[in-house]
Amino acid sequence: MPKAALAAPLLQDCSNCPIRHRAVCARCEADELEQLDAIKYYRTFEAGQTIVWSGDQMDFVGSVVSGVAALTQTMEDGRRQMVGLLLPSDFLGRPSRDSVTYDVTASTDVVLCCFRRKPFLKLMEDTPHVSQRLLEMTLDELDAAREWMLLLGRKTAREKIASFLTIIARRGTTANVVPLKAEVAFDLPLTREAMADYLGLTLETVSRQMSALKRDGVIELQGKRHVVVPDFHRLMAETGDDTDGGLVT
Amino acid sequence: MPKAALAAPLLQDCSNCPIRHRAVCARCEADELEQLDAIKYYRTFEAGQTIVWSGDQMDFVGSVVSGVAALTQTMEDGRRQMVGLLLPSDFLGRPSRDSVTYDVTASTDVVLCCFRRKPFLKLMEDTPHVSQRLLEMTLDELDAAREWMLLLGRKTAREKIASFLTIIARRGTTANVVPLKAEVAFDLPLTREAMADYLGLTLETVSRQMSALKRDGVIELQGKRHVVVPDFHRLMAETGDDTDGGLVT
DNA sequence: TGATGGTCTTGATCTCGATCAATTACAGGA
């Protein structure tokens, strides 16, 4: 799985707020910061709370400041599939569309930095860097969706779990830097049920495979949520992905 | 499945070539046409031929003029999953990246309208409409990928086949207009094996479910590839998707 | 201290789709 470097997040560090716009535009920074500030507001959600319902109007776009949010599609009979997982710095929403076709729910407590949609759309027209950056981020998301499709369509339950753990280990802890050191530890941001929705499995199968990986010494569990991976390459070998080179980023 | 209107393709009708740039920019049309023409060339591929290998350099972007191309990811042991299906007017490639992480192969004979990548990238910087249009198209692709993920993760074999047939019926024949009339007919652009790769099934299961739908009168088969759907709503009812409203576009 | 409820684990059984194995259909070429 040759991972190329991810595009920088749309919003990045700036001094006076937990979310920052500096990366939007290197050239006309001050001006854009001002415009963005004018249409910006924060919203917080508790774990389990729904942020947007499928089909609802959505009059904002924004990015995740902290916490984890999930995009989920549901069939009439209740079968559910997660189709997106938003971690801090990920972008939510579609500037040119006022509704979504999936539910957005907070998996943990979530802080969202929102921008009113219409003004943001106008900003995009005026400042091409914003739409170029958004394009890069969307293409990254599409690449991730394609990896995910391979997982859903062709991987075994054990491979799915191992793949999920490497994804969380990569994105959750050390920011984008693939740990070359052997041991990694992190907290799972999802319940077993949400993991099942992510992986196209049942929660029982998730639990069984977690136990199996633990029994085989691939992972250690401290409590339900804290995972210790004594040998990251051992875990990678369980994913079914190419383990060769590819450790860019 | 409330389908919203798709963004217009990047390239549209113009008089002297099968692919056309007029839609790129309504304002500075002539100028952009000229720039695009300067970096444009055509390539043709035979059915089965590989267009780009995973990991290869890719020094062009472009769109499909005719035929069908498939993006496929392959695991070391040979398991394959299709992760994209490009029909005429669909865009291929990533202007700012020079390699891909999936194979691109021609499912039928394919004509591609290509633009050299670097100059195209420059054009994007100069003409914001191009990146805005590309962003819309990429977001549409992401929406499609998410529907696909629901299919892969949660649908039964029969539902997968029915869903695939509706997708081909919608996009393949009547350009984007959902047929409200009962009867629809079309040719399958893929072999049973390619359909299996699309759906996360084996080719035997695809064949069996096609036979089952035929036996149940949901579809008729003329030869191996030509499908007649006597009652489109009957087929839709087999997809597991919402059949209500949603028939926009 | 026990009661309550949510999350997770584990066991027993069943089923859908995978796998293995022929067989059929059909197009192209000598």
Next chain:
DNA sequence: TCCTGTAATTGATCGAGATCAAGACCATCA
């Protein structure tokens, strides 16, 4: 017309993961 090879169908069997069903674990609260 008969080969030959590829695509597709159909049958028999197997197994991974779903389903159904108990329990275990643990935090909160009375």
